[in-house]
Amino acid sequence: MTRRVYLDHNASTPVHPEVVADMLPYFGEIFGNPSSVHAFGREAREGMDRARERVARFLGASADEIVFTSGGTESDNLAIKGLAYARGRGHFITSRIEHHAVLRACQWLETQGFEVTYLPVDELGMVDPGDVKRAIRPDTIGITIMHANSEVGTIQPIAAIGAIAREHAIPLHVDAVQTFGKVPIDLDAMGIALLSFSGHKIYGPKGVAGLYVRKGTKMVTIQHGGEHERRRRAGTENVAGIVGFGKAVEVRARDMAGEAVRLAALRDRLWDGIRARVPDVKLNGHPTDRLPGTANISYRNVESESVVLGLDLKGIGVSAGSACTSGSVEPSYVLVAMGVALGWAMGAVRHSLGRSTAADDIDYVIESVEPIVKKLRGALPVGAR
Ligand SMILES: Cc1ncc(COP(=O)(O)O)c(C=O)c1O
Known part of the structure; x- marks a missing residue:
């Protein structure tokens, strides 16, 4: 062979065996809807709550700042459109080397009357924080810069960009799908308001991810329906996936x-x-x-x-x-x-x-x-x- x-x-990435083991009961005996009040529902909710706690602890965030989504792509869309639609109009700053989930969300916003600056990078794939500062306008409503690029792996100077964003009171969204669980992320030191991260890049299952939303960040939902995820993302949660994601994060915390x-x-x-x-x-x-x-x-x-x-x-x-x-x-x-x-x-x-x-x-x-x-x-x- x-x-x-x-x-x-x-x-x-392949799903970690410890993750598979933790998920299995959620395809069998623990099947309830986590929004149901009875014991069946409560069991499902407990698994989900535990996962949320694990993710929050790993990020140094509080559990109610974590929104579970269906993937890094959805997290990016929710962050960018959620910020934009909460304000109605304005200007975004991003870079030319973002993942398509960010680039195409920004291009969509342009069709809706928003304006977007796409910053260049140098020959090593780095964004210059000075360019971010120079691009800020009185109507800038969001900055979205990835933590590391998936193709070349270059890690951006997020702390420097975050300091500029904070100085101007502009929320900074960071697509950390390629760094979460691989390199340290300090939400406070890096001045991050929103952070996207995904399960299947860290030996968790596909189709489950998260968005960290700093308390006080003004954003709206882009998917309407029930009261799930504190009304930030409607839809019955992918309980088994979320449980697996939580375990994957716990394993990464240990092994990273x-x-x-x-x-x-x-x-x-x-x-x-x-x-x-x-x-x-x-x-x-x-x-x-x-x-x-x-x-x-x-x-x-x-x-x-x-x-x-x-x-x-x-x-x-x-x-x-x-x-x-x-x-x-x-x-x-x-x-x-x-x-x-x-x-x-x-x-x-x-x-x-x-x-x-x-x-x-x-x-x-x-x-x-x-x-x-x-x-x-x-x-x-x-x-x-
Ligand atoms: C930087 C980055 N952002 C977003 C995504 C999309 O994540 P998902 O596959 O979970 O939708 C990826 C996946 O390759 C990525 O590398």
Whole structure:
């Protein structure tokens, strides 16, 4: 059987066995509606309350500041539209390298009469807090900047941006889907009013996530219905998912610091190994202010999709920095915003490591990629190799 190595943890992670164990009763004997007053309902609510407490404790927040949602995408939409609709009109500040859940929510707001500034980033993928400050207008009603980018892993200077936001009394929303449970987040020190985070990036189930909403933040719901989640998100809660999410957070609280050190060493082993064996390679993103488990590596003049498919044949799962849009391969908008030249951007491959990644997996990837890139380059016209 082909060996299998999964290096796409920024896309999703396998559910932790301890999480599965905690969730199982909620598919069986504990099935009540958490809004019901009888014992069946109360049992479900207890599981959900415990999960909310765990998430709140992990963030240093209070339980009533946590809203459970159906995913990071919903959390981002709720934060951005919830802030915007509470005010009716005004101006938002974001960056050009946000996840589509933020970018497209902002673009939607533009169709509704709001204005949005999309800040540039430098060649390492960093937003300049000075640019945030300069973009603030008297009618600015929200700032939304991600904590770490999912493609290149660059970690933004959120505390500096948060200080500016606080100084101007503008709520700061942070999409922390890629950092929550991986690197420390200090809501107060970072000046964060709203924080999005998701279960399936941290060995929890898919389709469950959270939004932290600082007490006193003026926002409205975008999904109307019952009184759930303190009227901030209507709909019977995904109790089993929430219970699993809570357990995943508890496990991360225990494992996060050790894992970060271990993964950073493996990530560096990967980059060192590849650059020692393959010519014309480049690391995208910040060399140090970066997610511990993320390495985005460009092979010049090679199409990343071909590397991804070649590695897939070897049982290795990585993702391409370019995307196929209506038949033609486009470079990643994140790398374009960072000013990465086309010949490099088209050859970007993201490796995202996780719990199961071992040193010999990394060595197997290094050994496997060398002949793949060599072969692809061999097929290029001489001048382009
Ligand atoms: C930075 C970021 N924000 C939001 C999301 C969306 O989260 P979800 O898949 O839970 O909807 C992702 C998922 O890749 C992400 O990386």
